Amino acid sequence: MVMEIYKSAEDYLETILDLTKRNGSVRSIDIANERGFSKPSVSVAMKNLRQNGYISVDADGLITLEPQGLAIAKKIYERHVVLRNWLISLGVDAKVAAEDACLIEHDLSAESFEAIRDFVTKNPS
Amino acid sequence: MVMEIYKSAEDYLETILDLTKRNGSVRSIDIANERGFSKPSVSVAMKNLRQNGYISVDADGLITLEPQGLAIAKKIYERHVVLRNWLISLGVDAKVAAEDACLIEHDLSAESFEAIRDFVTKNPS
DNA sequence: AATATATGTTAGCATAAGCTAACTTTTTTG
DNA sequence: CAAAAAAGTTAGCTTATGCTAACATATATT
Numbered sequence: 305m306v307m308e309i310y311k312s313a314e315d316y317l318e319t320i321l322d323l324t325k326r327n328g329s330v331r332s333i334d335i336a337n338e339r340g341f342s343k344p345s346v347s348v349a350m351k352n353l354r355q356n357g358y359i360s361v362d363a364d365g366l367i368t369l370e371p372q373g374l375a376i377a378k379k380i381y382e383r384h385v386v387l388r389n390w391l392i393s394l395g396v397d398a399k400v401a402a403e404d405a406c407l408i409e410h411d412l413s414a415e416s417f418e419a420i421r422d423f424v425t426k427n428p429s
Numbered sequence: 430m431v432m433e434i435y436k437s438a439e440d441y442l443e444t445i446l447d448l449t450k451r452n453g454s455v456r457s458i459d460i461a462n463e464r465g466f467s468k469p470s471v472s473v474a475m476k477n478l479r480q481n482g483y484i485s486v487d488a489d490g491l492i493t494l495e496p497q498g499l500a501i502a503k504k505i506y507e508r509h510v511v512l513r514n515w516l517i518s519l520g521v522d523a524k525v526a527a528e529d530a531c532l533i534e535h536d537l538s539a540e541s542f543e544a545i546r547d548f549v550t551k552n553p554s
Numbered sequence: 555a556a557t558a559t560a561t562g563t564t565a566g567c568a569t570a571a572g573c574t575a576a577c578t579t580t581t582t583t584g
Numbered sequence: 585c586a587a588a589a590a591a592g593t594t595a596g597c598t599t600a601t602g603c604t605a606a607c608a609t610a611t612a613t614t
Contacts (some may be wrong), residue, residue, distance in 0.1 A: 310570070310571085311570095312570075312571060312572090331591080331592095332591075332592065333590080333591055333592080336591095341571095341572075341573090342572080342573060342574075343591070343592065343593085344572095344573075344574080344575095344592085344593070344594080344595095345571075345572055345573070346592095347591095347592055347593055347594090348571085348572095348593085348594090349571085350592095351593090365580095365591075365592075391541050391544065394541075394544040394545060394547075394548050395544050395547075396538075396540055396541050396544045397540065400538050400540050400541060401541065403538065404536070404537055404538050404541045407533075407536035407537070408532075408533040408536055408537065411529070411532035411533055411536075412529055412532070412533065413521075413525050413528065413529050415521055415522065415525050416516050416519075416521050416525060416526065416529045419516065419519040419520050419521045420519060422519075422520075423519050435600070435601085436600095436601095437600075437601060437602090456561080456562090457561075457562065458560080458561060458562080461561095466601095466602075466603090467602080467603060467604075468561070468562065468563085469562085469563070469564080469565095469602095469603075469604080469605095470601075470602055470603070471562095472561095472562055472563055472564090473563085473564090473601090473602095474601085475562095476563090490561075490562075490610095
């Protein structure tokens, strides 16, 4: 059975990567605070990610990205950065650009994303 | 109470506008065939759109966009066209561009959409 | 006219993803 | 050390949006 990865899972993995970079370590409560979700919502989401091998959680509750989870997190993170920078280059406010990047970073096909990335690369703002 | 309009509702309204342009008239079954949804799914969705004043349905089952519904349909349709053309101008395959436009046309803020529209207008492919 | 097909509806189910309430467990602090 | 605070979990609810099964109604064909 092929495990499908959902938008919310992608977002959680991206958030874990982001918080790891910023704070050095991540636990459920940090994700809840960062995203504005309740503790139970994050708890259940982490349980799913753990059961599917995307993350591991040590005895102290510290969350680590497993290789498969890290790969997804990096992919979404790259998309986020590229899309945000591209919108900013078109004159969109940085905060709005970041929000919109969050909303579309999951949906774009690889083909479209790569076309945008190439465009941004060739037309630096 | 402010009625919130959901992505699926926006998509249905856009589909109704599209089919009206293409075929002259629309009924539930046309939408089901066009979108690949079951008849009951469309039936329930049309009931909601009707109850919220977005569409009307005559005795023969022909669907008409009411002013509020038409406004939303046009908005999403314009977004679709602009986003699709923009992706095509970046070298994305037309079919993929249309699919991706469908996925992101609901999420973009007005600010980002207008920035893209301006860019496309000033840089015709 | 009778049967077959097409269309529409209702009821009930599934799933993703959030929530609160209530609980346990762990950590901190006075 | 005892009490309080913080963190995590479980159970059960909600909502959007799709589905199938079963039925009703309308249209078309023999």
